[in-house]
Amino acid sequence: MAPVLPLALPLQPRIRLAQGLWLLSWVLALAGGLTLLCSGHLLVQLLHLRTFLAPSCPFTALPQVALAAGAVALCTGLAGAGASRASLDAAQYPPWRRVLGPLLVAGTAGGGGLLVLALALALALPGSLDTGLEEGLGAAMAHYKDTEVPGHCHAKRLLDELQLRHHCCGRHGFKDWFGVQWVSSRYLDPNDQEVVDRIQSNVEGLYLTDGVPFSCCNPHSPRPCLQDRLSDPHAHPLFDPRQPNLNLWAQGCHGVLLGHLQGLASTLGSLLAVTFLLQTPVLLGLRYLQTALEGLGGVIDGAGETQGYLLPGGLRHRLRTAWLQGGAAHRPAPGEAPAEEAPPGGDPPEA
Amino acid sequence: MALLKVSFDQKRRVKLAQGLWLLNWLAVLAGTVVFGLGLFLKVELRKRSDVMGNSESHLVPNSLIGVGVLSCAVHALAGKVCYDALDPAKYAKWKPWLRPYLAACVLLQAALLLAALCCLLLRGSLEGALALGLRQGLRFYRDTDTPGRCYMKKTIDLLQIEFRCCGNNGFRDWFEIQWISNRYLDFSSKEVKDRIKSNVDGRYLVDGVPFSCCNPNSPRPCIQYQLTNNSAHYSYDHQTEELNLWVRGCRAALLSYYSSLMNSMGAVTLLVWLFDVTATTGLRYLHTALESVSNPEDPECESEGWLLEKSVPETWKAFLESLKKLGKSNQVEAEGADAGQAPEAG
Numbered sequence: 249m250a251p252v253l254p255l256a257l258p259l260q261p262r263i264r265l266a267q268g269l270w271l272l273s274w275v276l277a278l279a280g281g282l283t284l285l286c287s288g289h290l291l292v293q294l295l296h297l298r299t300f301l302a303p304s305c306p307f308t309a310l311p312q313v314a315l316a317a318g319a320v321a322l323c324t325g326l327a328g329a330g331a332s333r334a335s336l337d338a339a340q341y342p343p344w345r346r347v348l349g350p351l352l353v354a355g356t357a358g359g360g361g362l363l364v365l366a367l368a369l370a371l372a373l374p375g376s377l378d379t380g381l382e383e384g385l386g387a388a389m390a391h392y393k394d395t396e397v398p399g400h401c402h403a404k405r406l407l408d409e410l411q412l413r414h415h416c417c418g419r420h421g422f423k424d425w426f427g428v429q430w431v432s433s434r435y436l437d438p439n440d441q442e443v444v445d446r447i448q449s450n451v452e453g454l455y456l457t458d459g460v461p462f463s464c465c466n467p468h469s470p471r472p473c474l475q476d477r478l479s480d481p482h483a484h485p486l487f488d489p490r491q492p493n494l495n496l497w498a499q500g501c502h503g504v505l506l507g508h509l510q511g512l513a514s515t516l517g518s519l520l521a522v523t524f525l526l527q528t529p530v531l532l533g534l535r536y537l538q539t540a541l542e543g544l545g546g547v548i549d550g551a552g553e554t555q556g557y558l559l560p561g562g563l564r565h566r567l568r569t570a571w572l573q574g575g576a577a578h579r580p581a582p583g584e585a586p587a588e589e590a591p592p593g594g595d596p597p598e599a
Numbered sequence: 600m601a602l603l604k605v606s607f608d609q610k611r612r613v614k615l616a617q618g619l620w621l622l623n624w625l626a627v628l629a630g631t632v633v634f635g636l637g638l639f640l641k642v643e644l645r646k647r648s649d650v651m652g653n654s655e656s657h658l659v660p661n662s663l664i665g666v667g668v669l670s671c672a673v674h675a676l677a678g679k680v681c682y683d684a685l686d687p688a689k690y691a692k693w694k695p696w697l698r699p700y701l702a703a704c705v706l707l708q709a710a711l712l713l714a715a716l717c718c719l720l721l722r723g724s725l726e727g728a729l730a731l732g733l734r735q736g737l738r739f740y741r742d743t744d745t746p747g748r749c750y751m752k753k754t755i756d757l758l759q760i761e762f763r764c765c766g767n768n769g770f771r772d773w774f775e776i777q778w779i780s781n782r783y784l785d786f787s788s789k790e791v792k793d794r795i796k797s798n799v800d801g802r803y804l805v806d807g808v809p810f811s812c813c814n815p816n817s818p819r820p821c822i823q824y825q826l827t828n829n830s831a832h833y834s835y836d837h838q839t840e841e842l843n844l845w846v847r848g849c850r851a852a853l854l855s856y857y858s859s860l861m862n863s864m865g866a867v868t869l870l871v872w873l874f875d876v877t878a879t880t881g882l883r884y885l886h887t888a889l890e891s892v893s894n895p896e897d898p899e900c901e902s903e904g905w906l907l908e909k910s911v912p913e914t915w916k917a918f919l920e921s922l923k924k925l926g927k928s929n930q931v932e933a934e935g936a937d938a939g940q941a942p943e944a945g
Contacts, residue, residue: 328712380907395818395819396818401818404815404818405815405816408815409815412760412815430817430820431819431820432818432820434818434819434832434834435819435820435832435833437833437834440833461820461821462810462813462820462821463813463815465762465810465811467753467756467757467811468753469753470744470749470752470780471743471779471780471782472742472778472779472781472783472809472810473809473810475810484783485783485784485785486782486783
């Protein structure tokens with residue numbers, strides 16, 4: 249039975265293949281390193297924002313899988329560079345002969361699998377950010393006043409810092425603050441009639457005001473920040489709440505954070521795609537190089553014609569007999585790599 | 600008697616030259632680092648020149664930049680010289696230049712040390728510039744309609760938010776200036792009229808601060824106005840309240856930021872200086888070792904390298920003598936020219 253996808257590789261094309269592979273492997277290592285950095289950055293950002301993402305949001309899985317995929321791609325690139333460099337030098341090749349087979353299996357199954365998984369996550373998960381942020385921000389705003397409740401005492405500081413750093417106010421706008429009690433009851437005077445009126449004016453007994461915290465203030469405004477009585481057009485001179493103005497940050501934190509995280513996720517996704525497109529030819533090239541050199545018996549400088557192939561001839565027959573015998577005698581070839589790649593089966597040809 | 604004599608055989612000379620080649624290229628890298636540090640400091644100073652009254656001195660970053668560039672150039676050349684030192688033919692063309700070149704290296708090391716000391720010591724002028732600049736900045740806070748000053752409010756607000764500070768020395772600086780523009784005051788209100796009449800300059804002074812002084816770590820929503828009036832707010836005592844506003848003044852905050860920046864830069868520059876001195880010393884040894892090769896035809900012979908040919912006082916005397924001779928030779932030439940002209944005229 250003929251080997252799968254054979255390719256004649258005399259000396260010159262073999263050398264060209266090794267040289268091209270060396271260059272491509274370094275580019276793959278670079279792409280793997282960049283993916284590693286980008287996923288690390290996204291992981292750090294998510295760590296800072298974990299208060300504002302609902303715990304049930306699966307988005308944090310993306311940078312973790314991408315981190316692993318990037319690490320494997322980096323190692324594959326470095327190994328590929330080393331192997332292709334060694335294949336040009338007769339003295340350096342023998343130690344690589346033994347390692348190359350398992351390396352290719354790990355690179356395809358492990359690296360390829362992780363990359364495909366990470367790509368799938370990068371496409372599917374950003375959609376779940378919307379609800380995650382909605383819930384998380386809503387919970388943070390509700391707990392803004394709970395500066396003395398253990399477990400939520402940091403909500404105020406974190407939300408203030410978020411609004412100051414990202415230049416946003418509320419979930420979708422500053423009016424979100426009108427519907428939440430953000431002043432702790434500890435600092436409300438129970439004897440003040442105005443306070444009592446406000447608390448009695450709504451069903452849940454919350455102290456609601458038409459004011460916002462200081463972190464919503466926009467420094468670009470020409471007038472000192474107006475934070476309270478925002479719905480009353482007569483409360484402040486020259487201020488009409490119906491007119492657009494620079495007094496507070498106009499955008500809501502939901503939109504800002506969503507854009508920020510989705511941007512990072514799409515960058516990561518493109519890097520993963522580029523890494524995948526680089527890893528496939530590197531692995532294929534390494535497989536062809538390996539099988540071609542095995543055909544020469546490991547002698548690098550042999551000028552004889554030799555053939556490289558993806559899968560050895562007779563593999564299907566061997567697999568069938570192994571399957572019929574129950575597969576107990578020897579381990580079946582680990583050909584469980586994803587279907588879209590032609591899996592270079594893990595059997596290193598016998599020397 | 601030579602200073603710190605060391606004997607070299609051929610192998611040691613070769614090793615010295617190779618080690619020096621590597622050392623010099625690392626010194627080029629170190630020079631680039633110093634250049635980068637100088638550039639970074641210059642950018643940081645420019646970013647905040649608004650609150651320094653545009654009068655801050657750029658001596659420190661400029662000196663770091665200059666010294667960094669010079670160090671790169673000098674050590675790149677030294678690396679090339681060390682590379683050629685192993686080949687007598689190539690080395691011969693460098694020979695006449697090495698003495699003045701080593702003198703230039705020594706001058707560069709002195710300049711590098713001076714730059715490092717500048718980093719660590721020149722802080723006083725920055726403090727003065729900051730005090731002046733911040734005082735002005737606070738005064739112009741309300742002038743958001745005046746061209747040329749309209750950005751000051753934004754600058755001060757962003758500064759107070761970023762550096763977690765309030766006012767010049769503390770938040771009470773805001774009580775002494777009018778930071779609310781007249782445009783947004785309702786002059787028909789009695790309260791406004793009272794406040795304006797209550798002081799000689801007719802300014803609207805409040806015991807309040809802008810929102811950027813607020814401290815997010817406070818458990819209660821920020822209190823910005825009527826800060827000294829305990830009865831205006833429930834359960835509030837202005838004497839004991841510490842978390843409401845930022846306590847530090849912006850001058851202290853900025854000064855500590857720039858101090859720590861310059862301290863670390865000074866430390867790095869000192870390390871680079873030590874490294875460069877090692878490289879220059881090695882080059883001097885290589886130079887003298889190759890000079891004292893007694894038989895140029897036999898490259899395997901032993902030779903000796905030293906730092907100075909004679910001891911330090913003798914070298915200094917010889918240097919002064921050569922300077923005097925230089926002066927005398929000029930004099931002799933001048934007299935000779937005069938004597939030559941006199942017979943002609945006579």
